[in-house]
Amino acid sequence: MGSTRKRRTYTPEYRREAAHLVIDTDRTIATVAGEINVGAQLLGRWVQQERDRIGAPPEAPLDASERAELERLRRENTELRLDNEFLGKAAAFFAAKNTPGRSASR
Structure with missing residues (x-):
């Protein structure tokens, strides 16, 4: 069997703050994800959840x-x-x- 790594957990406050690093600064999800050492897909979900929570319009394609x-x-x-x-x-x-x-x- 392979090594089992403990999955990191993040508080709701941390998730919201991370999402706002993208929402409020116009930096890309990939850039912020690299800066805070979080997967881009995970951060993307947090950003979407926070936009839904605050009623922010989604980014236009x-x-x-x-x-x-x-x-x-x-x-x-x-x-x-x-x-x-x-x-x-x-x-x-x-x-x-x-x-x-x-x-x-x-």
Whole structure:
């Protein structure tokens, strides 16, 4: 048999507060879920339950152009994140190469 992990439980207050991190800040469920270390599907249920409880209108589904724009922005975000990582590594490389005691004009 596999290991049995105890299922985490969350208080109703915690669930409401987590849901409001999405509802009140316009951050995505996936972003908030990652920040608070909760599964995105679980947080999505909490958000829906809280919206139902407070009578908030559900988010309107994206139309085709909005969906395409979102996908383009996600790709661009990924590319920029990778570029930023590379630039950080390159800067560290050149900083290490230019340590005191070495001639800067090689």
